[in-house]
Amino acid sequence: MLLSSPFFAAALPTHPGIGETIVFQINGLLVVFLALATIWGVLELTGIYFRRAAARAKATPPPAVVAPAPLPGLPPQVVAAISGAVCVVIDARHRILAIAPVTADLDWAHEGRRQIFASHQVR
Amino acid sequence: MLLSSPFFAAALPTHPGIGETIVFQINGLLVVFLALATIWGVLELTGIYFRRAAARAKATPPPAVVAPAPLPGLPPQVVAAISGAVCVVIDARHRILAIAPVTADLDWAHEGRRQIFASHQVR
C-alpha cells in the first residue's frame, strides 16, 4: 500500500555542493551493498541446507534404472526412429521405459480423450 | 444499448429476512431453469432438422472414393514417406488423390506465387 513517505528532511537541494554529493554517493553505495549483502546472507543459509540435501541425495543412489530390454527382433534403427519421434512429440524431458507393439485398437480414441483432458486449464 | 432499468421495486433490502431470501432464491432458480429450458427447446427443434438432414445424407452414399492407383514401380515406403511429408506440410484434414513425378520446372515459382496469394487476408 502507498506509504505516505515522511518528508525526507535532508533531501538534497537541487544543486548540492561537493561535500553533500560525496555523502549522498557513499550513502547510495552503502544502501546497494546492504541490500545485496542481505540477499547474500540469506542465500548462504539456504545454500547450506540445499547443499546438504543434495549430498544426502547423492549418498542414497537413485533407484537403478534398468535399461529397457529392447523388444527381441526390433532392429536398432527402428528403436532410434521411434525414440526420435517420441522426442519430437513430447517437447519436454522424458525417459523411454519400454517399447511394446500396439494391441488395443482404442489408441486414437484415447488420444482424442487426452486432447480434451488437456484442452484448457484456464478458467 | 443501455437500458435505463426501471427501479426494481421489491429489490431486496440489504439484510433480507428468511422469507424474503427463500423467495429470492426460488425466483433465481426459476430464471436459470427458464433460460436453459428455452435454449433446450430451441436445440430440440434445430436437432430434429439436423438429425433428418444427417439421415438423408447417410441414405445417399458419398461418391465412391477410388483408391489412388499408386504409380507403378514406386516402393511402398516411398509412398509412406511422401504422405508423411504431405501431412506435415498441410497441417489440416486432406486426402492424397495421386502422386505424380515432377514435370514442369515451374513448381518453386508457383510456390512463391502461392505464398504471395496467401500473404495476408487482413486489410
Place this chain on the structure above:
Amino acid sequence: MLLSSPFFAAALPTHPGIGETIVFQINGLLVVFLALATIWGVLELTGIYFRRAAARAKATPPPAVVAPAPLPGLPPQVVAAISGAVCVVIDARHRILAIAPVTADLDWAHEGRRQIFASHQVR
C-alpha cells in the same frame, strides 16, 4: 509536433455547390498525384544508383563456391538426411560447407552455451 493548422480560409461549406465540389475534387487528385509523383521521382534516382551497383556486382563474379567434397565412404542418402536435418534446425538461408565426424565430446556443452548466448537480446 502538433501544427496549429492555420484556419483553412476557403474550407468547403457543409453543403458545397457543384462548382466548388469539382474544384475540390481536382485539387484532391492533384495532391495525390503530386505526392506519388514526388515519390516516383525519388525512386527513379535511387533506382539509377542501385541498378548501377547491381550491374557492377554482376561484372565481378562472386568467389567460386567450391562444392563441399563429401566425406569418402558417406552414402548419399546419409548426406541428404543430414542436410535435411540441418535445414529444419536452421530455419533461415544457409549453405553446407563441410560434413565432418564429431571429434571433441564438448558439443552438447557448446550447444548449452550457445543457447545462453542467444537467450535474450531484449533488455
Place this chain on the structure above:
Amino acid sequence: MLQGLVDFFSTTGFALVTWKMLVMWAVAVVLLWLAIAKGFEPLLLVPIAFGALVANLPTRGVITTEVKPNGAIDSAIFRIEGRVLPAEHPGAPGEANLQVLKVEKVEGGLYDFISQGIKLELFPPLIFLGVGALTDFGPLIAMPRTLMLGAAAQVGLFITFMGASLLGFSAKQAASIGIIGGADGPTAIFLTNKLAPELLGAVAVAAYSYMSLVPLIQPPIMRLLTTDKERRIRMQSLRKVSKLEKLIFAVVVMIICILLVPDAAALISMLMLGNFIRECGVTERLVKSAQNEIINVLTIFLGTSVGITMRADSFLAAETLKIIVLGVIAFGFSTASGVLVAKLMNVLSPNNPVNPLIGSAGVSAVPMAARVSHVEGQKYDPNNYLLMHAMGPNVAGVIGTAVAAGYFLSTLGH
C-alpha cells in the same frame, strides 16, 4: 554522513510491517505450495498468491488504497492533473455544464492502472472470449437435456446465498459468496467486483481452490447419491454435430440469455463470440489469438490484480473463514443437485436413461468436472466412456452460472 543514512532509513519500509502482514506472507506461501506442489489451478493461484505478497509489502508506486468514511477500503485510485479550459462555444444550448479538461499529468501506481481491468469489468468478459474459443459445445448440442443438469448445478449458488445471509452477510455479499459454487472464475470476479468488491480476494481464492478440489469434493457426494446399478448406466454414443448447428447454437444462446438477463450481456456475448470464431472455420488467425495471447496475458494481470486486493486487514477477517466454509457448501450442494436432477430425469423419461454420475459435471470447472464423472464411471465399468456425455452438463454449467450472475446483478446490482 550519518544523518543522510538515518534519513534514508526513514524512507524504508521496515517500520511499516505488521504481524498481520507476516501472516499474509504465510497465506501467500501456502497458496503457492498448493498451486505448484498440488497443482491447484496454478495459472490463477500463482499470480494471485504473488499479488497477495506484494499487497502485504510496504510498496510505493504500486497500489494506492484509501479508507473511506464508512470504513470500506477503496484501492486503485489515481489522479488526473490538468487545466480546465473554457468550453469552445459556451453560449450554445445544452453546453451549460460542458467542461474541457486539458490533461497534463496522470499519477498513480502500476496496479492503480492495471487493476482498472477488474474495476471496469474488462478482464472477465475478455477472458470469456478465450474460454469460448477453447470450448466445444458439441456434446451439449447432441444431448440438449443436459442443459437441465447445468441449471441444476446452480442450486448450490442459491442455497449458499441463504447460508451467507443467515451468517450476517448483506444480500450483495451473499450473492458474491454463492457464485463460488458456479466454479467459473471470470463470472465470480465479474459479479463480486460489482456487488461486493471488498470480498474479491477471498471469493477468488475460494473459487479457484475449490475448482482444483473437484476431484476430492465430488466423488463422495456422487457415490452417496447413486446406486450401483445407476453408476453402470451406459449411454448411447452422441451423434456428430455439424458446423452449422454449432454456429446457430452460439447465436441462439446469446439472444436468449441477453433477452432474459441483460446484465449478463458482456459475459455471454464474449463467450459466444469466442465460440463462434472457433467454429466458423474462416477466422483461424483470430481464434489462435483468443486462445493464446488474449487469455494468457489477461490471466497474469487478472491474477495479480485480484491478489493485490488481499491486504492483511481486510483478508484476515472472520468473513474470509466464513466464505471458505460457505464455498465448500456451495460446491457440495451444486454437485448434489446436479446428480439428483439427473436421477429425476431418469424417473421422468426412463426410456433413454442418463447416468447420474454426469450430473455433477454441471459444476463447470471445464473440463475437470467432466473428467471426474468419467473416471468415477470407469471404476464401476471400465468400458463405460462417460467423458463426452459429461462435457454436456459441464459446458452448460458455464451458461447457467452466467445467467445466475445476471439474475443477481439485475436484482441487486442497481
Place this chain on the structure above:
Amino acid sequence: MLQGLVDFFSTTGFALVTWKMLVMWAVAVVLLWLAIAKGFEPLLLVPIAFGALVANLPTRGVITTEVKPNGAIDSAIFRIEGRVLPAEHPGAPGEANLQVLKVEKVEGGLYDFISQGIKLELFPPLIFLGVGALTDFGPLIAMPRTLMLGAAAQVGLFITFMGASLLGFSAKQAASIGIIGGADGPTAIFLTNKLAPELLGAVAVAAYSYMSLVPLIQPPIMRLLTTDKERRIRMQSLRKVSKLEKLIFAVVVMIICILLVPDAAALISMLMLGNFIRECGVTERLVKSAQNEIINVLTIFLGTSVGITMRADSFLAAETLKIIVLGVIAFGFSTASGVLVAKLMNVLSPNNPVNPLIGSAGVSAVPMAARVSHVEGQKYDPNNYLLMHAMGPNVAGVIGTAVAAGYFLSTLGH
C-alpha cells in the same frame, strides 16, 4: 413469490425489442453468411456482424448511447467519479485553472472502453503497423511508374465525393463515402470516425464487402476498357530490389507524405515503421509481433467496435442504401481510372509498355486485386505472369488512399 418474478421480468429486455432490431438481426446473419459461406473478408465481417447483433440486443453494461440535442447519436460514453482537490500551490502563476481530480470510480460498459480504440483513432494506425510488416514494396520499387496507377485508382474516391454531395450528403459525409473506393479498411475507418462517425457502420461494411467483391466487380470493367492486344502485353521481369533500397523507400515515403499531408502522419508513419522493421532483418521478434499478435487482437476489437455502432435506427436509413450504391460506383471508377491511366502511360512511353490489366490493381485490397489482374491476364496468355507487376500498383494504392485521406482531413477535418 409472484411479485418477485414480476419485478424480475420488468428488468428483462423482451419489451425493448423493436421490429427494426429484428431486421438488423437478419442483416447480421446475412453478413455472417457472406463471410463464412462466400468468404467475404471473414476476419473483418465476422466480428462486425457479431458486433451488429450485440448492438441490436437490449444489453446492459456493454454500450452506452445518448441522443444529443441535434439528433446525432453519441456512443461509448463513460463516467469518471472523483474528488476535486485544491491544486498543490494555487497561488503560483499559470496555476490559475489547474485542477487535480482524484479518480475514485470509472463507470462504463465493456464497449464504452474498447470502442475508445476507434474514437481515439488508435486501432487503424496500429493495424497499419501490422499491414506494413506484411507488405513487400519490392515490386513497386522495381517499377516506380506504377505509383501513377496507385494515384489513378484514387479518382473513384473523388468522383464518388461529388456523387455523394449531389445526393445531399454533407462534405464531411461525402468524403467518408468516397474513401470506400480506396479499398483500405483501416484508412476508411480512420477518416470516417473523424469526419462522419454516424456513418461508420455503413462505410466499414461497404468497404470490406466490396474488397471481397473485387474478383466480380473488376474483370468486366477491365475487359471493357482493354483491347485483346493490350491484354497480351508481356512485361519485362522485375529486377531484384536490395534490402537497402527497401529501407530507404520506407523513410523517403514517410517524409514526403507527412510533409505533404501532415494529417495522414499517424497512418503513414505506422505503415512505414511496420515495413521498416520487416525489411531491416535485425528485428525479427518485433516483426513477428506486428504480423500476428498486434494485428489479430486489434482486428477482433476493431471489428466488434464497428459492429456495435450499427444500431437499427441509424443503420436502417436511406443513407445506408445510398452508401452501398455509391460504394460500388467508387470501386468501379477507381478500377476504370487505374486501367485508363495505364493505357495513357503506353501512349506516353510506348517503348516499354505496361499491360493495362495491372492498372485495376491500384485499388489496394492487397493482394487480391493484384491476383485478379494476374488471373485475368492468364485467360489471354497462360504464360503471362502479371502478379508481381500488379503488386506494384496494388501496394501503391495503399499509400495513395492514405494521402487522399490526409487531403480530406486537412481540408474538412479542422
Place this chain on the structure above:
Amino acid sequence: MLQGLVDFFSTTGFALVTWKMLVMWAVAVVLLWLAIAKGFEPLLLVPIAFGALVANLPTRGVITTEVKPNGAIDSAIFRIEGRVLPAEHPGAPGEANLQVLKVEKVEGGLYDFISQGIKLELFPPLIFLGVGALTDFGPLIAMPRTLMLGAAAQVGLFITFMGASLLGFSAKQAASIGIIGGADGPTAIFLTNKLAPELLGAVAVAAYSYMSLVPLIQPPIMRLLTTDKERRIRMQSLRKVSKLEKLIFAVVVMIICILLVPDAAALISMLMLGNFIRECGVTERLVKSAQNEIINVLTIFLGTSVGITMRADSFLAAETLKIIVLGVIAFGFSTASGVLVAKLMNVLSPNNPVNPLIGSAGVSAVPMAARVSHVEGQKYDPNNYLLMHAMGPNVAGVIGTAVAAGYFLSTLGH
C-alpha cells in the same frame, strides 16, 4: 482552382521544417545504421530512431507538445471533454468535493496515448516481467558472493552522479545520467521519466548504445586492472541449483529489496514475478506470453515513445553531449569497480579465488557482459569456461541497479 490549392499548401508541413530538424533526421539515420549495420541493440534502437524521425516531422494527430511557463517542454497531452453532473447525493458528508464527469469525447494524437505507457511508468515494469521470465538466476544462487560484484558495478552510477552535478546538472538530472552505468534500459527509463523527463531521449540512446559497446569498452579496462596470473584463474564448476531454491530466491529478493527501497517495488516485483512463473514449471502458458507477446509488443511502443521525445530543440543541446560523455565514464567506472572488488575478494578469501575477469559482468546488459568475460578469459586459457560464473554478477547487476534506482527515487523523488 488556384485559391483552393494555395489554401491546401498552407496546411502542408514544408514551412515548418527547421534546419535543426534536418540535423535530427541525420541523427536518426546514424542510429538506424548503428542498429542495422553494427548490431547496436537493434530491437530498441530501430524503434527509438524511427520515433525520433517522426518527432522531427511536422505531424498532426501524432504528438501534442506544449512549452510550459518555466521553459520545460511537456508532451503527450490530451483533452477530456464532458459534462459535469451533480453528485448523486450531494448532501451526504464527505461528498463535498465529489464530481461526476460524463466523458463524451477524448481528443489526442496517437502517441499522446501510447506514450502514457512511459509517463505512467507502465512499460518498464512490464518489460521487466519479460526480462525476469528470460533470466536464469541459477549461477548467482550457486555462487552468492558474486552479488558483491553486482553491487560493485553500481559504483559507476554514483561517481557519474558527482560528475554530472559538477557539470551543472541538477541532482535529479545527475541521478538520471548516472543510472546509464547500470546498463538496464527499463530501469534507466523508469528513473529518468520520474526525475528528469526532459533527458529521456538522450539517456535512453546513451544507455542502449553503450550496452552494445560493452565488447569494446570493457576488455581494455579488464586487461588494465588484472595480472596475467589472475586472468588464468580457474573456478570450481557451479553446483546444480534446485527448482525450490530458485523459487525461494525470487520471493526472498523481492521481500528484502521492497523493504529496503520501497520506491523500486514496481520494478523488483515484476522482475521476480516473471522469474517465479519461469521457474515454478506449472505456468508454461504465462511464461511463453511474458517472454514473447508482452516483451515484443511493449518494446515497439517503448522504443517509439522514447524516440518521440527526441525533438530537435531539446535533443540538440549541450546537455546531450555531456550525457554521452558521462555515459561512457559511468560504464568505465562500473566495469573497473566490478573487477577491483573481485580482486579485493581474492585478498579477503584466498582459498577459493574468483577470476576478476567476471567482475566486469556486474554491468548487466545480460547476457552480453558475461559473454565478454568468457571470451576474454579464453584468450589466456582456451579451456577456461567462465561464462556460467560470469552470469552470476551479470544478473546480480540487474538487482543492484534496481536498488540504486530505488535509492535515487526515495531520496530525490518526492
